[in-house]
Amino acid sequence: MQGTNINQQPQSTSHTSTSRSSDSAGEPNGPDGKWASKLLRECAGAISEKDSTKIHHLLWMLNELASPYGDCDQKLASYFLQALFCKATESGQRCFKTLTSVAEKSHSFDCARKLILKFQEVSPWTTFGHVASNGAILEALEGESKLHIIDISNTFCTQWPTLLEALATRNDETPHLKLTVVVTISVVRSVTMKEIAQRMKKFARLMGVPFEFNVISGLNRLEELTKEGLGVQEDEAVAVNCIGALRRVEVEERGAMIRMLQSLQPRVVTVVEEEADFSSTRNEFVKCFEECFRFYTLYFEMLEESFVPTSNEKLMLERECSRSIVRVLACDDHDQNGTSTGLGDCERRERGSQWSERLKEVFSPVGFSEDVVDDVKSLLKRYRAGWSLVLQPQAASGDHDSGIYLTWKEDPVIWASAWKP
Incomplete structure (x- = not known):
């Protein structure tokens, strides 16, 4: 669509009040003037x-x-x-x-990877959740010799090099890390995962970390994921990492998905979501x-x-x-008969307070330690002014939400949290 000069006002008709002149309150185009x-x-x-x-x-x-x-x-x-x-x-x-x-x-893999890395360079929108989650995972799995991280996200594994570095520099014996990445058809292609696997294995060798990389692919929806399919072993200390993942689960299936995560008996579950509510308003x-x-x-x-x-x-x-x-x-997630429209992952985001209520049904919140909070604060200092970390802002009910918030000019935009069974 070709834009015109916004100062050139199109002719208005008499049946509507959409002229760009001042509204009834005397302000141009509403309270925000836009x-x-x-x-x-x-x-x-x-x-x-x-x-x-x-x-x-x-x-x-x-x-x-x-x-x-x-x-x-x-x-x-x-x-x-x-x-x-x-x-x-x-x-x-x-x-x-x-x-x-x-x-x-x-979008080639190389193009997508460069885009993600450039975004991480100029904005903490994604790195905020990475640093908070990595810190909580490392603390929950400290001292364990066999680690299994189940990664349910679409971050192209850009989160994990810093965690591998942290494991390589631990004072005790370097643990064995198994990373299982869960992807759906609509998120990433198989050829991309092969390239990611090669890069991760090469970096793990460079860091001297015993490493195994698995991919769970071919899923149409995350709801198809099962405990059996993840191959969790009894002697593994498990962590589940969900970054921008739970919003891709059908609203009605979120409780079941969270209970499935609980069945894995993880030491910690990290959840990072964008702070918006597209769920409760879906029919309005x-x-x-x-x-x-x-x-x-x-x-x-x-x-x-x-x-x-x-x-x-x-x-x-x-x-x-x-x-x-x-x-x-x-787009409707279901047709009039209640049948899925087959569009793949949904976009029904929920706010941190809403996710907290869901997660509290089977998990207990784990507060981020002072060390993790300090790491996040140090991260934000690398970016331009306007970004802040807010600890558990008070909800309207008077209760405190679980987790921490990234704010942009005082508006919460990202919620990060950690949970245990």
Whole structure:
């Protein structure tokens, strides 16, 4: 979609109040003064109300103003316009499959790896969870000679080199580490895992750590994972690492998935999730849109300040969001008969407080030690101003959530936690 100069105002029609002039409160385009949020919110409301005339007018206005190459407002308008159009035309599933297919064909392993490493260089969005989880795992497995880490994530194993280094420098005898990586078809291709396995084994040899690398692949959904399939041995000290993984489990199956993890009798389970709620609002389109827009506005603004303006990596990360936004706003996980739509992993994120309630049914929270917290704080000092660590912010109920939060300009964006049976 080609964007126009945002100062060029398209002609408005009399049946709607979407002009970019001041609203009834006397502020331009709503309280935040940003035109994209105003138009997108009005469009989401029109879709909810099935007001076809208003929908067409607002989609036209957004199409005139949006651009994936413009400023933050234009980019948000572009990607949310795509999702709103899919919702209005009931074409979300087809669009999502097309976007996924294009991404799979255009992203080589080397390209994806470089993108992840560059993102980790400029932002703690992923490294925050890596450092917190590695610290909790190392402490829980200290003194054990046979370690088995079950990694349920899509981080391309970028988390593990620092853990291997830590094992190599331990004062006692270096333990044997078995790493089992669980991947679903929609996350990563088998050829990619072969390259990752080669790199990990080579690095483990360099560090002098006895190492075994296993892959559980071919799963359509994480819910298909079983205790038997993971090959856990009785003499192994087990840790389960879930980074951005549980949100890919169907909402109704999350309790069963957590109980399956408990059956592994792990010493520790680490859980890292993005701080957003796309679950409780799934059947209320406007509320779901509001939460989705809030979250991705934070994310896009963070990218805008973390990368240089002409960064290709930033553009790639923004484009990756387009699939998630379409998945959240325009795709149903099940059809009217309750049958899965077959889109693969869902995008129903939940907040740390919601995950805590689920996990507390079978696990007890493990507080991060002062050493781990200090490591995370040291990590954040390597990045630009705006990032902070918050310890267990108080929930509305007065209870304390489990875990720690990464905040961007005081807004919680990532939740990290550790649990034991």
